[in-house]
Amino acid sequence: MLRIEKLSKIYKNGKKAVDNLSLEVKPGDIFGFIGHNGAGKTTTLKCATGLLDFSEGEIFINGKSIKTEDLECKKTMAFIPDNPDLYENMTGIQYLNFIADIFTVSKTEREKAIKEYADAFEITSSLGDIISAYSHGMKQKLALISAFIHRPGLLVLDEPFVGLDPKASHTLKGFLKELCDNGGAVFFSTHVLEVAEKLCNKIAIIKAGRLIACGDTAEVKGDSTLEEIFMELIDNE
């Protein structure tokens, strides 16, 4: 579904934000991407979704290169950044309609999807309000609905649980599992190790732009908790 090969991203001051990173997200994977602040998680996610150009390496989504076939890649995936900047002067429903139009979702399908996800996240009654009146959590929910509305095969999320109440977090986990059960895949970054440990079947740990652990969650953490392994790897590498 997503294949990153020897990705390197160098910023203009010569700093290597990502250094020779390789990983693969297969259909059915919920892949957790964890690391300390400034480790290169967001840079990796943005390179994978075509937001940032990268210096070396290659990224493939369903076999298509993000460099040469970026539009085709983006049609089958959705990306939610860590602080989504939605159109503040639009109403929630206008924003969802806009996203549905961009992804050419049919009228019937979008109405069904919006009702399903908005009811699940309990913001249906707020969809007629202007987004600037939403709380941070409501904006996050709206962004998530906009990601699910076109039934993407690959979901790339940067810290998706930030700002969500416990019920919404539980709902989101359910939707992520459902997407993977239907053949899709999820690649997301998080600082909440407990969520990553329980939800993800695969984990990658990044430090200073380099991958220091990658594989099945059970193999990466062994008999310890993910937090213990994370602290050990980050301190010792």
Place this chain on the structure above:
Amino acid sequence: MNKTILLIKAQLINSSGINKLLKSSTKGEKLKAGLLSGLIIFVILMIFVQMSMYAWVMSDFLAGKGALDILIIAGTALSMLVCLFMSIYKAPGYLFAFRDFDMLMSLPVSQGAVLVSKLFMIVSRNAGLAVLLGFPYLMVYGIKTSVGVAYYFAALLLLILASLIPVIAGAVLSLFIGRVSSRSRHTNLFLIVGTFVLLISFMGGMFSLNSLTTANIENMVSIISSLKAIYYPFGLITAALHMDIISILVFAVISIIVFIIFVWLFARSFKAVNSQMQEKYKASDYKMTDLQVRTTAMALFKKEVSLYFSILYICDKYRFWSCNDGAYTGNVYFLADQSSMN
């Protein structure tokens, strides 16, 4: 619906604030919005009337010299110049490091579509400005030469088309300033100094038009006449407004082709340019030293001074001087940083 149109529609809804007006829950808020809209319309009308009066006085002198055509060039030159400076102000927020960059670039829309939608916002605002400032001159010329109704439609169309090239020039200039400044940690200082130099040059030019003495107008006539030779489209516009269909078509084609070429060229590196413009200088070499302790008042003052040099004041409504009394009209809104534009 075409994706470019979808993007433009979304931006128009977001920037117009129409939802706020429609969904304001109290009568007071709706009244306030209505009064503000009324005030803006009143100001625009006053500006139009004042520019028309100035053009009328100028036309009396020019008619005596048999140089009424100068009115056309003066009106077009003024509107293009203001469009240029407004584009230099606006382009950084609309084209480079705009807030919805991540959201838009993650969607299956081409870079060209995103660029065109952003340029449309600049062009549409500049076109309004071009018409407001330039049309009075062309209108007075039309009245003085007793032209037909078609002339006024042609004048409107030509002024709108004439705003395209200044938008592109402004975008390129602001890109240049941005690229130079992004290599330094003092990014915003570069931007502020660069744009102030341009603004002061513009204001200096406007001041020189402040007095309507015969000598000044004669100087202006010779300057404006020479503009025809320097800038080919001025000659085209003059011919076009004599209802020369070929000139109208040639001017339209030139303006649109230049615009298309710019979009085609810039779209190829749009993402890369935006990524680079978003990169902030980061030395990451700080070592802890003794910190300064200030009083509350001094701390707040220093914060405001630092914030001032980290922002770019941008004119949202249009700022200009009336020639008679130096009155300054317009609104300014304050941006935290360029990326908060839109």
